[in-house]
Amino acid sequence: MIGDLFSARVIIGILASGIRLATPYLYAGLGETISQRSGVLNLGVEGQMLMGAFAGFYVALTTGNLWLALLAAGLVGALMGLLMAFVSINLQAKQGISGIGFYLFGLGLSDLLFQKLLGRVETVSGFAPLHFPWLSDLPVVGKIFFQHNILVYIAFALVPLTWFLLNRTTLGLKIRAVGENPDAADSLGVSVSRVRYFTVTLGGTLSGVAGASLSIALLNVFQQNLTSGLGFIAVALVYFGGWKPGGVLIGALLFSMVNALQLWVQTLGIPIPSEMAVMMPYLLTIVALVLAGQRSQAPSALTKSFNRE
Amino acid sequence: MRKLYAVLSIVMLVGVLLSGCGGGGTGGNAKAFRVAVVMPSAINDLAFSQSMYDALVTIQTERGGAENFEIAYSDGTFVVDDAAAALRDYASQGYDLVIAHGSQYGSSLQEIAPDFPETSFAWGTTVDTFVAQGIENVFAYEARAEEGGYVNGVIAGTQTESNVIGVVGPIETGDAKLYVDGFIAGIQAANPAAEVNVNWIGSFSDVALASEAAQTLVNAGADQLSGTAQMVVGAVGVAEENDVAWFGTQSNQTSLAPTVVVANQVYDWTVVLDQMFDLIEKGTLGGQAFALSLENKGLLIEYNSAYNLSDEAKSAAEETIKGIVAGSIAVNVGE
Structure with missing residues (x-):
């Protein structure tokens, strides 16, 4: 039975599932990377995802326009990000606690809107898997890489883009400076709060899109607490990835593929208790976090409010 | 401050x-x-x-x-x-x-x-x-829950062509376990050759994982799917996308996928x-x-009238319901 795990259909299945499952983690994790690199820990990702997921779903259902729906999800996420920025930058609230507050706020408000505006679980026809001429029909490779919806490809494209933003642009330099040494950045004329407003709002936007990647692309439904903790895993993946976009990519893929692997372990009837199987990706994350913790440095000013003295 | x-x-x-x-x-x-x-x-x-x-x-x-x-x-x-x-x-x-x-x-x-x-x-x-x-x-x-699970299983076992059937469950306990055990028992009664794959995803709320579990079961050859608890709404969508039959439980889920939902065990x-x-x-x-129970009509099997259920499967289901009510069919599953 264990041998069945190494058959082509299982390996293809694991890789394809892993790529699909990694998508929301990538959007949310990359957004969180940008915001943490500027020194702001946003624990409200989950709440922003839920609000984005609902906004996207509702607009898709009422207008039928998926791009408009995606825009709405991004805007709602951005708004949540702006609020978070205001609370953590202007009011200088403790970032961890206010993030949890925003999570509860998003969880509650998305559910309230869902109950009042929709009132029942419905489906919507979301972004369908693409079919590339020739490529999608390739054996093995086609199934793994070329039969996903457009939001999956955008998520993966954002990995090098985020890297480029952080490491090759002036803005990226400012973001990193603000996250490492805000006093020095400030004395050089960089507006710490403006940079942080930008990163936290961008992070919120990406979290909103992460939610939409579930509600109008992968799942095409909305229900209470749709994201079910995915946003917190995305935050963990930022630590896992050592605050680097590439690290987040590796973490998201690893976590998702181990999750896909455990689904196959159960499907093939390999005699491991299901409780053990579902623990596999989490165990792996903890082990990797312990190892990664010794390797990477968090941005020095992470979670610290900036106070010009 | x-x-x-x-x-x-x-x-x-x-x-x-x-x-x-x-x-x-x-x-x-x-x-x-x-x-x-x-x-x-x-x-x-x-x-x-x-x-x-x-x-x-x-x-x-x-x-x-x-x-x-x-x-x-x-x-x-x-x-x-x-x-x-x-x-x-x-x-x-x-x-x-x-x-x-x-x-x-x-x-x-x-x-x-x-x-x-x-x-x-x-x-x-x-x-x-x-x-x-x-x-x-x-x-x-x-x-x-095992009673309606058994009836759903009989239908699934009768109409499967690939002889592979998949189930998505939350946590292996309570009425979810009863339903799944009943479903498997029904399949085995109707079609001993059928293979049943079960995926417990460890959560009542992870819609994304439930949907990926359903996809995995379909990739493994399932042409009939069922699942229990509130996170299966994503799995129903996967069934519809792949044109795989779906059996619901707890509430009538036909509205989620009118083309593939076969029957639902409904709790009253x-x-x-x-x-x-x-x-x-x-x-x-x-x-x-x-x-x-089926006997006190607290459990009802509601068919999707838009689904083209074969006469053979329908009568097998009706016979099973009668048998369970009369006590001639014993659904022996338990915690």
């Missing part, structure tokens, strides 16, 4: 209030029968919580509306501590019956019920009324609730256990 914390606590407070959103009952009639229920998921989850809420609304209509029958609920109470607070709250507000609709609320109820000896409580799904612990004001209720809690209300009105506040 003080001001900041004030703002912060308001944000958090609003969040908590919103996340605990529930509905209140109306009605000022002092003689109205008042019921409160605490549920782990949303009242419109097309599954466990909705089945209870719908039953209460049906009874409310039968009894002449909110004036005679008042309903209050807290839904989405997946945090057990929140549920315990809500249960205590309803009990102290003098509700006639306070329902803890979730196996996970049991230990909280065991602590709360003795403090309100005049209030009747109900806990499901379970068979334990805590009589052994000296508590006499708790009713227990459950669903013989009015059967057990009516019995409880009669007992409470006569002064008995607990100590008895009730169960939904």
Whole structure:
């Protein structure tokens, strides 16, 4: 039975599932990377995802326009990000606690809107898997890489883009400076709060899109607490990835593929208790976090409010 | 700084209030029968919580509306501590019956019920009324989910062509386990050659993982799928995308995928609730256990009329229902 795990259909299945499952983690994790690199820990990702997921779903259902729906999800996420920025930058609230507050706020408000505006679980026809001429029909490779919806490809494209933003642009330099040494950045004329407003709002936007990647692309439904903790895993993946976009990519893929692997372990009837199987990706994350913790440095000013003295 | 914390606590407070959103009952009639229920998921989850809420609304209509029958609920109470607070709250507000609709609320109820000896409580799904612990004001209720699971399994086993059938479950316990065990037993009775693959995803709420589990089962060759609990809404979508038959349970899920839903086992809690209300009105506040079954029509098999079910499968299902009701077919599964 264990041998069945190494058959082509299982390996293809694991890789394809892993790529699909990694998508929301990538959007949310990359957004969180940008915001943490500027020194702001946003624990409200989950709440922003839920609000984005609902906004996207509702607009898709009422207008039928998926791009408009995606825009709405991004805007709602951005708004949540702006609020978070205001609370953590202007009011200088403790970032961890206010993030949890925003999570509860998003969880509650998305559910309230869902109950009042929709009132029942419905489906919507979301972004369908693409079919590339020739490529999608390739054996093995086609199934793994070329039969996903457009939001999956955008998520993966954002990995090098985020890297480029952080490491090759002036803005990226400012973001990193603000996250490492805000006093020095400030004395050089960089507006710490403006940079942080930008990163936290961008992070919120990406979290909103992460939610939409579930509600109008992968799942095409909305229900209470749709994201079910995915946003917190995305935050963990930022630590896992050592605050680097590439690290987040590796973490998201690893976590998702181990999750896909455990689904196959159960499907093939390999005699491991299901409780053990579902623990596999989490165990792996903890082990990797312990190892990664010794390797990477968090941005020095992470979670610290900036106070010009 | 003080001001900041004030703002912060308001944000958090609003969040908590919103996340605990529930509905209140109306009605000022002092003689109205008042019921409160605490549920782990949303009242419109097309599954466990909705089945209870719908039953209460049906009874409310039968009894002449909110004036005679008042309903209050807290839904989405997946945090057990929140549920315990809500249960205590309803009990102290003098509700006639306070329902803890979730196996996970049991230990909280065991602590709360003795403090309100005049209030009747109900806990499901379970068979334990805590009589052994000296508590006499708790009713227990459950669903013989394995019965409808068995009927669904017979249909799936009859109409499968690939001889591979998949199931998505939450956690291997309670009525989810009963349903899945019954489904497997039904398949094996109808088609011993069929292979059944089960995926327990370890969560009642992870829609994304449930959907990926369904995809995995389809990739493994399943042409019939079923699943239980509220996170299966994503899995139903996967069934529809792949044109794979879907069997629902707890509520009628046909609206989610009208082309592939074959049949649903639907819970009708009015059967057990009516019995409880009669007992409470006569002064008995607990100590008895009730169960939904095909026999007492608390479990119903609802077919999707738009699905082209073969005569062979339909009559196999009807024979099975008759057999279970008559006792000639024993669905022997258990915890």
